[in-house]
Each structure stands twice: as structure tokens, then as C-alpha cells.
Amino acid sequence: MISKSKFILGQQCLKSLWLDSKNIPTTNPLDKSANERLKAGYEVGEAAKNLFPGGVNVEYHPSDFQKMCDLTFELIESGEKIIYEASFFADNVFIRVDIMKKTSKGWDIYEVKSSTKVHKYHEEDAALQWHVLKQINYLTLNNIFIVVVNNKYLKIGDIIHDELFNIISVTKYVKANQSNIKEQLKVTEKVLLQKKEPSIKIGSHCKKPHQCEYFDKCWPANIKSIDSIFNLYRLNLEKKLSLFEKGEDTFKKIKDRVDLTTTQKNQIKAHEQNQPILNKSKINDFISSVKYPISYLDFETFTDAIPLFDGQKPYMQMPFQYSLHIQNNINENLGLSKNHFEFIAKVKDDPRRFIAESLLKNLPSDGSIMAYNQSFEKNCIETLAKHCPDLSDELLALNDRFVDLIVPFRGGGYYDSNFKGSFSIKSVLPALCPDDETLSYKKLKIKDGSTALNSYKEMRLKSDKERADLRKELFEYCRLDTFAMYSIYMELIKSARI
Numbered sequence: 001m002i003s004k005s006k007f008i009l010g011q012q013c014l015k016s017l018w019l020d021s022k023n024i025p026t027t028n029p030l031d032k033s034a035n036e037r038l039k040a041g042y043e044v045g046e047a048a049k050n051l052f053p054g055g056v057n058v059e060y061h062p063s064d065f066q067k068m069c070d071l072t073f074e075l076i077e078s079g080e081k082i083i084y085e086a087s088f089f090a091d092n093v094f095i096r097v098d099i100m101k102k103t104s105k106g107w108d109i110y111e112v113k114s115s116t117k118v119h120k121y122h123e124e125d126a127a128l129q130w131h132v133l134k135q136i137n138y139l140t141l142n143n144i145f146i147v148v149v150n151n152k153y154l155k156i157g158d159i160i161h162d163e164l165f166n167i168i169s170v171t172k173y174v175k176a177n178q179s180n181i182k183e184q185l186k187v188t189e190k191v192l193l194q195k196k197e198p199s200i201k202i203g204s205h206c207k208k209p210h211q212c213e214y215f216d217k218c219w220p221a222n223i224k225s226i227d228s229i230f231n232l233y234r235l236n237l238e239k240k241l242s243l244f245e246k247g248e249d250t251f252k253k254i255k256d257r258v259d260l261t262t263t264q265k266n267q268i269k270a271h272e273q274n275q276p277i278l279n280k281s282k283i284n285d286f287i288s289s290v291k292y293p294i295s296y297l298d299f300e301t302f303t304d305a306i307p308l309f310d311g312q313k314p315y316m317q318m319p320f321q322y323s324l325h326i327q328n329n330i331n332e333n334l335g336l337s338k339n340h341f342e343f344i345a346k347v348k349d350d351p352r353r354f355i356a357e358s359l360l361k362n363l364p365s366d367g368s369i370m371a372y373n374q375s376f377e378k379n380c381i382e383t384l385a386k387h388c389p390d391l392s393d394e395l396l397a398l399n400d401r402f403v404d405l406i407v408p409f410r411g412g413g414y415y416d417s418n419f420k421g422s423f424s425i426k427s428v429l430p431a432l433c434p435d436d437e438t439l440s441y442k443k444l445k446i447k448d449g450s451t452a453l454n455s456y457k458e459m460r461l462k463s464d465k466e467r468a469d470l471r472k473e474l475f476e477y478c479r480l481d482t483f484a485m486y487s488i489y490m491e492l493i494k495s496a497r498i
Contacts, residue, residue: 001065002093002188007128008121010188012209015200019214021192027216033450034211036457037114040305044114045098047306048147050161052101052110055082065094076138090135092189097129098147106142109133110167114305116151116315118168121209124181127174131181143171149314155307164306164314204237220249224420227251227271231421233263262412271417276495282413283496290403293367294489296325298481299380300452300474309350311387319380320344320351320456323478324362325486330493334486336438342475347459347467356384356391363398372425372485374404405485408492429484432491439480439487446477 010017030038049055056075061067068087075083086097099110111126113119126144133141150166191198202219206212223230227250229243248254251268260268266277300321305314312318324341325334332339341362345351363369371377378399385395408414409423418431426441426448433439441447446455452474459467 001089002185002192004093004095004125004128006192007093007185007188008125010191011121011124011184013200013205013212014187014191015198015218016212016214017188018191018194018198019217024214026213028211028213030213031450032454036450036454041114044149044305045112047159047161048099048110048112048165049084050159051147051165051167052082052099055084055099055101056080057084058087058096060085065089068096073138088132088136090132091185093128093132093185095129095132097133103142106140107133108142109144110147111145112147114149116149118146118148118170119209122146123170123173123177126170127177127181128185130174131178131185134178143169144174145169145171149305151314151316153307153313155312156310159306203241207237220244222249225250226417226420227268229254233267233421234261235264263410263415266412266415267417267419267421270415274417276414276416278495278498279413280496282411283408283492286403286408286411286413287493287496289368290370290489291366291368292330293326293328293364294486295363295367295369296327296482296485296489297363297369297371297377298323298478298485299377300449300456300478301380302453302456304457311352312350317379317383318351319355319383321452321474321478322355322359323475323482324359325482326364327486334483336479336483340479340482342479344456344471344474347456350387352384352387356388356395359384360391360394367401368403369398369401370403370405370485370489372405372481372488374402374406378402405489414492414495425481425484425488428488433484433487436487439484441477441480444477444480445473452477 006017006021009020058068058071058075065087066089069089072083072086072088075086081102083100084098086100088095088097097109098112101108101110109126109129111122111129113122115122123146126146130141130144133139145167147165147167150164153160153164200218206215206218212218220228220230222228225231229235229249229251230240232240232251232254243249243254251271254260255268255272270277299319301317301319303315303317304312307314307316309318321344322342326339326341327334328339334340343355343358343362345354369377381395381398385392388395406423406425409419409428416428416431418434419427429439437443446452455470455474459470462470
């Protein structure tokens, strides 16, 4: 039996489909961010039912698909006009339809997605549903639609579901691609029946539309090596794959290419010389732009597919936490807790006013505000300013004081081969401060922004004790982000003096 999920997986990669069907253990299981997307999908699916209220839900029976089909048939025969999760089986394919609505011309089909636009694989999903439904002799079909989230919708008061969602007809595409679906099903069935693992070249399909859960099984073992072609800075994947297929998979094999950028050349040179490549002029230009006191600032944000608070949009970045280290002069040595301020909003409150007031209270009135990749922090401040018009001028004035610590690295001032082609703070920090255990994210329970986001949202459903534990873990993570910036900047100053 072929499910919708298996069919779509096969459209991305037949090898991945085969491995999954044989229950081969995954090498790259879903991470917390992927699980968060699954939760968002469920929330969106439930909310979309409000577009067509009064329907009947077909209960899920994971071990009895026929029972779900029988229940669907009974509802249709009894005259139900709106059905949620209707189940059908035909041509060895099992599907569940998110929403069905009966009209005078037949049934309209609605497939609900948690994304904000229709993707190609959504259309393939809809086309497969149409293929199955056309074979159900007691159904007359009218149109098929994909329901997506409207990220322009601004919640004010109760959710207005007709505005929260966009409904896009895909009937024309679906009807035009039925013969293609039949051919794809034949290929899918053939692969599921074969005993030998399919031979599929690696390519962009390994990451799009979704990261493959068997990624490490297929890709070269040296992909994480410092001198791997796949770590070359800002070389698109298609070019990397082209070089790889020609056997040019290491820096040594491509170092004489004339089409390399300055950063790529520095990357190769730093690896060959086994020491950082410095441009002291660029480093000093950045240092001269920094004014004391320095406020090292980092925000954490969460997003909701379905807005909870007035003035919130779907998937809008909502600041809920900040960490702030303040260094008054170049000779002042900071520690994790010295000259440090931090804030986390209560999970049941709209965090924006609380975090804005706390930030304005603790930030010095002058000096540079240092961030790493500053656009994120500046966008957070703009979000706070929009929500708090009485504080807007004071908040927006902060954005004029920002300096971006990523500039001397991304701009060619400093390159260490241990960056591995990335200028993220998680790559730069261990390269510049390799022997400082206080700067290790590995010892933390929360190690990245995605986990921080998920942990904060999980607090909504936790006990007081569990919330207290998560708050402590969130503080430890965000505090390290700003202390890391301070540590990196101090190393940068040292490098300019060498």
C-alpha cells in the first residue's frame, strides 16, 4: 500500500523511499525544528476546520485503514456535507482528505498546508488525491484547493479564519497531470517491490524540499573535512556537485582555479598554511568603528503558525528573551555573569512590552550595541517599536548604534580554516577561542536557537518546576551567546596587535 507521504517521498528520492519502506535506520533523524514544523502542521490543520464548521471528523485508526474508509462511506451515505480527514483506498493508494465539502456540483476537496505558499510537492500531493478520488464510484468531484497560511494576517481580537488562510485552486494543474501521476505510481510500486537498493546520485534533491533522513548514508565521508569542496564558501550546490563528479573534491585539486573569490582563496590558503589569514587594515577599520561602553546584545524569538496575541502575524518573529553584557572600557574583563543583564518573558504573556521596557532600562544611553549578524537584532527592535508606539522613538534610536561583529570576518579581515566556510558564531567562536571551556556550547542542554525557541514554547504546557528548569537552561544558552561575542571581539583586538 502506498500512502501520500510515501508517494511524495518517492518524488524527492526513490532511494530514500526504498530505505524507508525497508525500515532501514535513519542516519539523520528529524531534529527538534522539524518536529516543531509537524506540530505547526497539526495546529494549522485544526484551525482550518473553522473555515467549514460543523463537519464530522473521521477518527484515525492506525492499524485499521479499512475501518476509516468504511466510516467515511457511512458519513457520505448518511448525507454529511462536510467531512474532516475522510479516508479512501484505490489503486493500492491510501489517502486522507483534510476537508471535503459537498456542493451542488459535487465535492470540493481542500488540502491544508502549514506553509505560506503553494509548493510543487503540494500540487503533486493534490494530484495524487484526485487520482484516488476519481476511482471512488460513489463520489462526484468538483474542484480541489490547497489551503495555506496568510502571513499578512494581523490578529486583532478573535481569529478571523477567512482572513487567516488563503485558498488556492489547483484543479487545472491536477487534472492536467493525471497521466503523470499514473506513471509515477508505477515507478513507486516498482521500487517498493525491488529487493536491491536503488542507485541514485547525490544532488540538490537530498536537501529539497526536505532534508533527507538518510543524508549521511549517501554523501561522501569527507564532507565535513576542512578541505572538502562542500565547505567552500558561497559556492552553490550545483557547482560543488559538478566539481565532485569530476573528482575535484578537495581544496588541493581546485586551488589553481581562476574563478575563486577572495574569501575562497583565503579559505584555501589558510588551510595550506595552517594559520589564519589576517587583513589588519580591515580589522582595525572595524575596531575604530566601535565605541565604549559596548553592549553585547542577543535576542531569542519564537514563532506561532496561529497567532496568540493581538498584533501578531503567523510565523512572526516574537522576541521573548535577551542577554546583555556591558563592557565599559577596553581594559575591563568580563565573565559570564559580570556586568550581565538578562530577561525572559512569562510564557502566557505577550512578551513584547515587557522585553522592551526591560531592555531600555538596562542598556547604556550611549556607546555601541554589538550583535552578530545584526539584521536579526535590529528587526527584533523594530518589532518591539511597532508594538510599543510610546517607546518607538527610543527603541528605534538603538538601531543607529549597532555594529556587526560578523563584518571583519565576512569582509575578509580574518579567516581561519576551522571556520569551514561558515562565518556563524558557532563556527568562529571555537576557532578563535579553542581552549576555553566556559565558551563551549556542548555542555549546555540548549545548544542552538531552534532548541531555544522550542523550549520556550514547551513551557506553555509545563509545570512550574519544569518551567523553572527550562528558564535556567534558556538563560545559560543566551548568556553564552553574548559572552561569546565579547570573547571573539577581545581575540580580534589581539590579532590586530600581532
